[in-house]
Amino acid sequence: MTAQTAQQGDLVTVIGLEVHVQLETDTKIFCGCSTEPSDEPNDNVCPVCLGLPGALPVLNEGAVEAAVKIGKAIDADIPEETRFHRKNYYYPDLPKNFQITQYDEPICQDGTLEIAVEGERRTVAIERAHLEEDPGSLQHVGGGGGIDSAEYTLVDYNRAGTPLMEIVTAPDFRSPSEVRAFLAELEEVLEYLGVFDAERDGSLRIDANLSIIPEAEIDGDDTDEIGMDALEAANRTEVKNISSHKGAEKALAYEETRQKNAIQRGRAVEQETRHWDESRGITVSMRSKEEEKDYRYFEEADLPPLRVSGWKDEIAIPELPAARRERFQAEYGLSEEAASKLTSTKQVADFYEDVAGEFDPDLAATWVADNLLGELNYRDIEITEIEGRLEEIKRLVELVADDEITAKNARETVLRSMLDDGRMPDEVVKEDGLGKTGEDEVEQAVVEAIDENPDAVGDYENGDDGAINFLVGQVMQKTGGSADPGDVNQLLRRELEG
């Protein structure tokens, strides 16, 4: 077997990512316009984000704080000094004909994020993360709506100037599923930090570089070390327009297969930019006029340099999902699976700790991870949407913990009715007669039944044993059917004969 055929047989996929995340600030990165989506186009715009002559950008402190939080979370260096640059290109979504971004002095450098892929821990290197502004949005109108065939373009600058963080990873991924795991973990971390909202339209955008290289180029077991020559030699495609972690897995699986097919048929893979067409589930070649040098990056003289490395000590970040998962296992004795579910969002984890602090941690885990999340998931509701009702859910757990209601009734009747009809737990228990009846209450009902039914009592005393059944029925009615008929029978007999 020649070296060449061996190489062709053993191909490895190498993927690197550029992830753009929208930072959750109230205002844009360089002006005081709101970042809230508007129904009207060009509603949240001003001379700065419209790029009118003479307007000067002033940096939003909130965006810098968010960037520092991200830097801390990915354990990145925040250099002593960092600055902004202009990236020049002409496109109508860019009112100034340049985008303010950070070129060779980004605010975060050399970070890492740990992920679990199929139970195995992997560390992904993050080369850099920098602040930049979002362009506006374009609508291509007429001629079928395609970019090339459109008759004209409508431009809305509401998005222009929205703060973004671009997070650039090393080419550390070996499969689309690893990419998906990374993006899911990254989203979780960003949401824990409170700097990102996954529900917001367009809040996550991913460009991915994918190339296929011979496995022989990877050094031994350490899959992080790829011969850089091999990576340079292999043509890569940049896949753009990916907007979710699920979309990323699909887009990259498609692209991986497309490149492998080309190589197996002896065709060259073009070095190009490709556009992920979500609705068709394919990537398509996309013309790109600019090469790196055409962007003519230069310093943004309107923005003085930033010196914020000290902020790392001043700004606190919450416990992150990975650390919290481990602590939940150690502190509450949870399984890894339960701990993962319970730390999936900060709100879920906070609620679990709230419940576990008052009741049995296992009971709390069942209630939050299985019952509550299960029912919410079934209804496609996020925990954040019922934040105001978490005290009621806690009350329901208390009813179970105090043995006032069966776990089955609590889950199948009370919880569902709370979610579907907006009822309160005690109200459902009372109105639907779900309370477990206490002994005192049964005894009370027995006494009452005897007092109220002298005829039946007389029949029983005269030897009509069947009369006891009538009295049992009366007691059952009084206790809403929650007493045990056998117990009631015995109690009645004891009372009548005693």
Next chain:
Amino acid sequence: MSDDAVSPEEVRHVADLARVDLDDDEVDRFTEQFADILEYFETLDEVPEVDRETDLTNVMRPDEERPSLESEAALGNAPETEDGYFKGPNVS
């Protein structure tokens, strides 16, 4: 003016990036003009070097909303608009 300051190819490339169509005459004319403009920058070499007055750093504003422009004002300078949008030619 040095002849190799700007080449016609560079002018075509820049025009292409700017999505501007130039015919051959215009390319010639802009080649000359680009060279002239670049020459003006040489004048800057005669300006004496001065230090910046202060080393500004960390100029920031709080994350607080300020009023935006009224839609009419925002679109006021646009040659063409439609339903509150800026309207322009097809781009690819």
